Amino acid sequence: MFRTYLFLGILTATLASVGAVGYASFFNKNLFDFSLALGNVSIVAACFVSAILMSIGAFFINKAMPKRGEIIFNFLLTSVTFLSILVPLKFQIPPVILAQITAVNFEGVEGFFPIFVIPMHFFPAMMWYSLRPLFFKNTTRGI
Numbered sequence: 001m002f003r004t005y006l007f008l009g010i011l012t013a014t015l016a017s018v019g020a021v022g023y024a025s026f027f028n029k030n031l032f033d034f035s036l037a038l039g040n041v042s043i044v045a046a047c048f049v050s051a052i053l054m055s056i057g058a059f060f061i062n063k064a065m066p067k068r069g070e071i072i073f074n075f076l077l078t079s080v081t082f083l084s085i086l087v088p089l090k091f092q093i094p095p096v097i098l099a100q101i102t103a104v105n106f107e108g109v110e111g112f113f114p115i116f117v118i119p120m121h122f123f124p125a126m127m128w129y130s131l132r133p134l135f136f137k138n139t140t141r142g143i
Contacts, residue, residue, distance in 0.1 A: 002059050012124060020043045020120045021040050021043055024043055033104045036097050036101055054124065074129075081121060093113060
């Protein structure tokens with residue numbers, strides 16, 4: 001059973017990474033270039049860490065609470081995803097990197113960094129919610 005959750009996490013991470021890197025590439029080429037502040041390796045790593053943590057969390061919550069575990073996990077995942085957007089809102093780009101980004105874009109571009117990063121916080125959760133029914137047919141257990 002854990003292998004199923006783990007495989008779901010790996011597939012979630014892979015597809016979320018593809019989507020997030022594609023989004024970042026589009027944003028960097030067509031709007032503002034933040035590739036120096038957040039590279040593709042960091043994006044992929046964040047997707048994989050979050051998806052593996054989702055797999056472990058979902059497995060243990062569903063094992064501990066078979067009847068209500070799914071709804072509790074979904075609520076926690078949604079809550080953590082929304083809370084995670086506080087990180088880019090408070091993030092300060094290091095001055096050395098900010099100077100390079102400003103040279104490529106324009107003065108004050110750092111205000112657009114949260115607009116760049118926040119949508120990517122939702123990619124792993126959206127992939128998880130999209131793929132989960134393919135792995136587990138009974139999604140409402142005794143609710």
